[in-house]
Amino acid sequence: TLISWLKQVKGGRVTILPLNSVQGSSLSGQAKKYLSQPKVLGTALELLSFSKEYEPALASLLGRVIITEDLDTALKLKRQITGFSRIVTRDGSMVFPSGAITGGSLNTRTSGLLARKAEVGALQEDLATFKLQFKEISAKEQGIIDQTVSTERQLKELREEHVQTQLLIQRTNQEKKQAEQEMANLRNYRARFEEAIIKQKKLLENLDAEQELTANKVKELEGDEIRHREFIGKQEEELNNLVAEIDLASKEETKEQISLTELKGSIEKLQIRIDNLDQQKKAASMASQEAKQELDRLSEEVKEFEKVIAETAASNEIRKREQGKLQMTFEEKRQERQIVLKEISALEEELLKAQKEQLQKERALYKWEMEHEQLGNERANILESLAEKGLNLASILVRDVERNESALKKDIDGLRRKINALGLVNPAATQEYERVQQRCVFLRTQLADLDQARESLQDVITEMDKLCRTKLSDTFEKVRVEFQKLFNQLFSGGQADLIMTDPDSILTTGIEIMARPPGKKLRNLLLLSGGERALTAIALLFAIRKVKPTPFCVLDEIDAALDDSNLHRFAELMVEFSKETQFLVITHRPGTMEAAHTLYGVTMGEEAYSQIISVSLT
Template sequence: MIIKKLELQGFKSFPERTKIIFHPGITSIIGPNGTGKSNIVDALLWVLGGKRLKSLRAERSGDIIFNGNVKKPPMSMADVTLSLIDEEETLNINHRVFRSGESEYRLSGKKVRLKDIQESLWKKAIAEKEYYVIEQGSIELFLSSKPIEKRLLLEEAAGTAYYKDKKRQTQNKLENSELNLTRLEDIIIEVSKAKNSLKRQAHAAEKYRVLREKIRQFTFLNFRKKIEGIEKIQKETVFVYKKALDQENEIILRLKEEEKNLASKRKETWALEKSIKEAQENLFSLKSQLNRSEAEREKEIKKIDLLEERKKKARENKAELEHELISIEKERSEVENVLKSLSETLKQKQQSLKAADQESQACQKKLAELQKNIETLRNEYLQKLSDHTEIKNEQVKLEKEMELTLRQDEKLKSQLAEEQSLLKQKEKELAQSKEETSRVKKLLEGKKKRLEENQKSLDKIDTYIDRLQNQIAELKRGKDKHTHHLHALEKLKQKEKGTDFPPDLADTLGILADSIESDADHTPLIDIFWKEEAKAVLVHAQDFLHDFANKGLTGNFLLLHPQIKKQSFSEVYHDPRVVGLLKSHIRPSQRIKKHLSQLNEAAIVKDIKNAVELWIRFPAVNYITLHGDLLLSSGLLKLGQKKEGIFSLSQEIKALKQNISLIDKKLSLLTLRMKERTEQKQKLEEKAQVEVELSAQLERKIEGLEKENYFNTLEIEKISTNISVIQKELEIFTDDKKAITKKIETLSSKIRRTEQKEDSMKDIFTKAENEAASFQEENEQRRKHFFELKSSVDLLKEKIKNLNHQLHTLTQRKEIIETKLTSLHKEIRDSEDGKLHFKENVQHFSKKIKNLEEEEKDKETQLIQGEFKLKEAKKEEEELEKRIEKLRENYEVRKEERVKWEIKKAEGERDLMNLEESCWQDLKKTLKEVKDEIPLDILAETDVEDSLAEAQEKLQKFAAVNLMAEEEYSIQKKRFDFLIQQKEDLRESIDSTREAIKKIDQESKSQFSKALNEVNKNFQQVFSLLFEGGNAELKLTDPNQPSESGVEITAQPPGKRLQSLSLLSGGEKSLTSLAFFFALFRYKPAPFCILDEVDAALDETNLSRFLNLMKKIKNQTQFILITHNFKTMEVADYIYGTTMAEPNITSIYSVKLETKRSQ
């Protein structure tokens, strides 16, 4: 399965979706440093499950997402898709991560776990990244790596890494199962306690239930008895109630008949009352009509009197108005005469007023001309005065300006001298500051060089410390794993010893399992054959008799006989079916070596068939197969024995303790190195910190000096500018002084001329004012005469106006009186006509009143007769009401008696209902069901109430009873049985898991041994091919433990003695490492291999050998090379180039080999 396609988007320097197509053979990726070549390798590692960010050259998960540049913003997601293809199928692996930290994997479009992808890759023979990714740094470090790290690569080639992972998972499962078993046993104990407690509670609940049932039977009988009593009383009550009800109904019938008669009589009385009422209403209506007619007649009489009065009053008013009309005529004549006289006087006054007005206007006009002339003279005078003042002000202003100019001139001259002095001082300071800046910069450059050297040393130490930290962390993880495993094994060992294991005693030699050793293949056989002996405490027989015989000890002891027992198995041993004797595969300690003969011996055979055949020939011998089947000399055949016991556990515990001790030694050595390097780093950091602080001080000083130089330069420029400005201002002030002096002289001559003109204008103005004043007085006299005439004219006009108004008023009054006289004449005529009409009405009403009085007498006679009949009817009605009242009293008595028995009947029904409710609550039965179930003859024979009270008293003596105990006990018992079954299943699971681990170990060991031999042969061949001679070998660091031993490389290039690998040159190390990797590929070709600048340390000759070797196997393995070497590029079938047209964005270009050559 090879890489077909790689798609990147948002990963490091690939913001846009980039698709890279790979082909079989050799693909080369070239480009300048920093253009993103290694980012392609990082993407491949990352999508295949690379979890360590440091291996991807990143600190945080966000570092692998495109971080943007000046033009492109950062992206929120990195997405890489890898397509792997073979003849059968295509695998599409997708890995996506977001800035929020969320990450997801997809396999062929389905969301999966990383573990699922790794398992799919295992099935396709794609191992961990160390197997198919070879980097320049890893090539150099490979030979110096630990033997156990080299072993990992061999395990990848052998395919045992997959089994180791499965073993680790199985061990975790075994550990969990053992913990679950322990927890399950604890749960079983707790459940057993709860079960026993519930059993007791269930027994008490059963007694309680029997007594409750007894109480229920007595309650049943008690209810039946109560039913019978209540029903008997109820029967009597119902009989009396019905009798009372019949008597009540009889009285009700009589009462209804009397009430019917009373209603008829009341109806008759009501009809009489109604007719009487109608007669009264008719009589009242006639009286009302009579009264209204009399009132109307009186009203008409009063109207006649009123008309007579109105006629009399109208005649009196008419006389008064005629007298008033005569007086108005007289007054009107007098007013007309006065008005005529005043009109003539007004004409004369108006003529005099007109003449006076003409004279006044002529005087006013002349006075206005004089005032206008005076105003003109005044304005001219004021203008002359203003001009004179203005000239004087200007003169004063010029004098002040001259004074200010002289002061400014002196000030500028002193300022010029100060600026020239300051300029010399600043130029001197600037020169000194530049010299100091140059000196400090030289010091700073020296500090920076020392800092760079110090930083390089720190980087080297950091790299070394990181490597040490990784090694320490790896060792600690290994130690923790071993320690955890050790605790689990010790726990299992303690469990294997059993609870009756004897305590630690003096003079004993420990258990047999701790005193012997064996190889891993035969350890299970010892556990099977010496199962009980392995757990027994070793003690000399004499010591046991002397010290322990009378102590009452328990447990197993293996007594060591003082004499050596000899056994002979020479005949069996020489049989070809016998693999060997069991004792020959153990290594006893010195203290029990001589006593080993007293243990039973067993012959090891291949299978049970051989064992039975040999036993038939040699029945005195015990036989054990390699699979753990046992045939004792007694003929007892034990098949499928448990292969792991206390001896296996002891052996494994010893090995783990040795490993932990070895790890502790390595840890102490690495910790010491770490401490030394950390102290060295701390000193360098302190030194660097001092240098940094000094550099910072120098940089601040340089910055301050440069600022000072800059400001001094600006200050000098400013001062020079100020000097030139001051010199120009002095020249301007000199010119200004001359101009001001000339202006002052001109203004002085002007002032003299203005004063002369001012004096002549003042004389003319005074003369004109005197003339205007005399004419003004004359004009005032004429105006006074004019206003007197005007006021007399106005007074006459007012009088005439008032007289005209008075005349108009009199005319109106005359017209009004004449109108009133006409109205009074009409009123007198209307009164005469109305008086005749009202007299006729009086006669009509008198006739109508007479008729109504006769009709009233007839109505009164009829009313008296009706009232008599009504009185008789009411008397009969009262007699009926008395009879009804007596019947009602009798009815109430009967009703009370009936209600009394009805209440008793309802009480009986209520008692029955209450009894029904109580019966249902206590027995969940109705009264009918109780009556049907129990006959009456039983009640007479049983004292129900006493028996019920006695049973209830017994029930009260019970404490709290758990009525659910029986059900809970049943549930708990089922759970207990289920847990026991689970325990058995768990034990079977643990046994099968241990068997699986053993099979995995055997398979791993076999495959690893095979891979080691084959890779060793390939390594020797490839090494000789690359070095054109020489020897190289792979060997185990501990051949006695091939399953745990590391792998060491020995290499002897041609012409050199066998020496330490650390003494090889860089090129030789790289070539040796490549020889090892290609040896792996020959044994198990990787589908693809990524080589990141591995040719950098090779010279041209070694590079040619390496490239020739790669070309030979390119049909088996797809190679992707990152290189800067032109010779390496020549062997490539495809070339990809990387550039960065924009910062932090990689662009990809591809070229086929043929195209490249034609170009």
């Protein structure tokens, strides 16, 4: 039998209720009258649904067990009736006929079916409450995500405006430098011009009365030059004011960049808090109150960020208008300077013309002076000759000439021949003239050579600039294409691009690296994580090596920030490039070592000196 078998195997004890012999028990009719009281649910047998054939067994177990709502009702009922086996409450407490009471906290292993049913109901109510709280938190979280997306969109617009502002400031600085260079040239030219005027004044002081008209004209030119000099001084003062305003605008731009950097840090903090909120969703049932407080705080911070963004946008708009006004003022000043340059050019032409006229008059004056001096010398010689012969000029002028004119002409011709026979008055004048003439020819030749060399050098510079622009543009496009391919290969997707900040000035432009790893938005390299930046830099480095291969390349812990999957793709890329380039890699990563052909390690022995150990893996 079953009981004998349990004894043999020591399998425990069992109570058997044979349906054909067991007799059920029930309360008396007098006791059943009290079951209709409030909070008395009835006997356990009446509350169950079962097949009729099992009624004797269940009646023997539950026929005299009464179920009540609470312990107070059970105690009151125990004093009123007799003949029951026990009274059980809905929370699991029991009252026995002897007066004993069993109750306390529920244990999931020992509590009865009714207590478990009550516990299940309470848990279902808590679950419904938690679901409702979770929906509210999810809705608030979606609102924060929408606000974050809007904030990122506004931040992207601010970045674009910032890039445009930087380009405008760069162009303004270039124009400022050009203006400063032109002003320096004007100052140098003005100094040379003033020196020329001083020289002309010294020459004009030595001229005779015949040059008074020219001197007056030069004085008028000097007056015009003084007026133009004053005008140029005013222009320089206005230009200096304009430069100061541009410097002020640059400082304001720097402040705006600092504000943008702070805003970017705040956005990153907001993103981190949102990630923390995602983790807290898994424990919403345990931390719903903390999540609500965190969401409220995040909402306030988002509002503050919106205010900061609005203020920044307004300040950017004001700065743009101020820069537009400064640009217009700068254009006006530049046009005025062009007008002044034209007037100076006209004055130069007039001055050159006056100098030519003055030179011609100086030559004529010099000729007249020489002739006057020669005539004076001849007169003195004649007077001296007359004095030696005892004659004077007055007696000769009034004397009667007895000889005829032909005889006198013969005498004059004879005297002229004698004078010619004497030679030049200054024998070294011819040699001095030839020396000066040779020096002048030499200087003119040197000047022509310098002009030719300058034109040739200018042509070479122009050709070199053109060649550099062409080569740089072609190389940039090739590196850009290879960078996009290698970025896609290393990241297993995504997009990347190289963008010139000033395409119109390719020799002085900067280059921005834009990257979009898979599942992320297109953003600047500085906004990526450390591993993403390292992998992007590796893609750019190998893109340059692909366009301009080198026979040897040294890499110093370039793979330090890469995870295992990215390290594997980097090792494959290095193996691919090793067909054309020999790599010397300094690394601590086993994945990179596995892709190497030869390993070199440095170790220190007991003798405290280093040793190099090499291992060939091929």
